[in-house]
Amino acid sequence: MAEESCHRVAPVHTHPEQVPVRTALAALADPVRLLIVRELAGSPDWTRACGSFRVPVRKAALSHHFQVLRSAGLVEQRDEGAKRLNRLRREEFEARFPGLLDLVLREDD
Amino acid sequence: MAEESCHRVAPVHTHPEQVPVRTALAALADPVRLLIVRELAGSPDWTRACGSFRVPVRKAALSHHFQVLRSAGLVEQRDEGAKRLNRLRREEFEARFPGLLDLVLREDD
DNA sequence: CCAGGTGTTCGATGAATGGCGAACACCGAG
DNA sequence: CTCGGTGTTCGCCATTCATCGAACACCTGG
Numbered sequence: 001m002a003e004e005s006c007h008r009v010a011p012v013h014t015h016p017e018q019v020p021v022r023t024a025l026a027a028l029a030d031p032v033r034l035l036i037v038r039e040l041a042g043s044p045d046w047t048r049a050c051g052s053f054r055v056p057v058r059k060a061a062l063s064h065h066f067q068v069l070r071s072a073g074l075v076e077q078r079d080e081g082a083k084r085l086n087r088l089r090r091e092e093f094e095a096r097f098p099g100l101l102d103l104v105l106r107e108d109d
Numbered sequence: 110m111a112e113e114s115c116h117r118v119a120p121v122h123t124h125p126e127q128v129p130v131r132t133a134l135a136a137l138a139d140p141v142r143l144l145i146v147r148e149l150a151g152s153p154d155w156t157r158a159c160g161s162f163r164v165p166v167r168k169a170a171l172s173h174h175f176q177v178l179r180s181a182g183l184v185e186q187r188d189e190g191a192k193r194l195n196r197l198r199r200e201e202f203e204a205r206f207p208g209l210l211d212l213v214l215r216e217d218d
Numbered sequence: 219c220c221a222g223g224t225g226t227t228c229g230a231t232g233a234a235t236g237g238c239g240a241a242c243a244c245c246g247a248g
Numbered sequence: 249c250t251c252g253g254t255g256t257t258c259g260c261c262a263t264t265c266a267t268c269g270a271a272c273a274c275c276t277g278g
Contacts, residue, residue, distance in 0.1 A: 022138050028131075030131075049225090050225065082275040100212060103206055104134075117256095139235095174236090192253090192254065193255065
C-alpha cells in the first residue's frame with residue numbers, strides 16, 4: 001500500500017488556492033516568518049534547509065514557523081537525505097494573492 | 110492654545126506612509142476588522158458611525174478594533190455631534206500597500 | 219553498528235490578543 | 249438641566265500564540 005519506500009512522513013502542504021486570506025495575512029504578519037520568506041526569496045529553489053536561516057529562535061520554534069508557512073501555501077518542502085529543503089511558492093501564491101508577496105518582499109521595515 | 114473650541118479629544122490617526130507592513134497585515138488578519146473594512150468599503154465616506162456596523166461584538170471590543178484600524182492607517186474618523194463617523198482611507202492605503210486592499214475586498218471567505 | 223547532525227513532537231510557560239461588563243465622558247433633544 | 253444614545257477606558261478573564269528544553273526519529277559518515 002505504501003507509495004514509496006519506508007521514508008519518514010512527508011510534510012503536509014496546502015495549496016495557495018485553498019488558503020483563506022486571513023491565513024495568508026496572519027502568516028506574513030510575524031517577524032520571524034517574514035525573515036524566512038525574505039531570505040528564501042533571495043535563494044534558488046531547493047537550496048535552503050530549514051536550519052540554514054539566520055533567525056533568532058531555536059529549532060522547535062523554527063519547525064513551528066515552517067508548519068505555518070506550509071499551511072499558508074507559502075513554502076513547499078522536500079526531504080533530501082537528512083535535510084528538509086525549501087522552496088518559496090512564488091507563482092502559485094502570486095496567482096492566488098496578486099501583489100501580496102511583492103509587497104512584503106519590497107520592504108526594509 | 111486650543112485649536113478648536115472645547116471638543117472631546119480627537120482620535121489619534123496614523124498615516125499609511127508610517128505604517129509597517131506587519132501592522133497592516135495584522136490589522137487585516139482579524140475577522141471582525143475584516144467585516145468592518147468590507148462594510149465600510151461599501152458605504153460612502155463619512156456616512157457610517159462606529160455603532161452602525163453589523164459585527165458580533167459589543168461596544169468595548171468594537172472601540173478597540175477601530176483603534177487598531179486607525180493605527181494601521183486603514184480608517185479615518187471624525188466627530189459629528191455625538192457620533193464618530195468613519196472613512197476608509199482607500200487612496201492613501203493603496204499608495205502605501207498597492208493591491209492589498211483590493212485583495213481583502215474581493216474575497217468571500 | 220555508532221555518533222553527530224537535522225528536524226519534529228511534546229508539555230510547560232509567558233506574552234499578546236480579544237472579549238466582556240461597568241463606569242465614565244460627551245453630545246443633542248426635550 | 250436631565251435623559252438617552254454614542255463611544256472610550258478600565259479591570260478582568262479566556263484563548264491564542266511564540267518560545268523553550270527535552271525526548272524522539274531519521275539520515276549519513278565513519
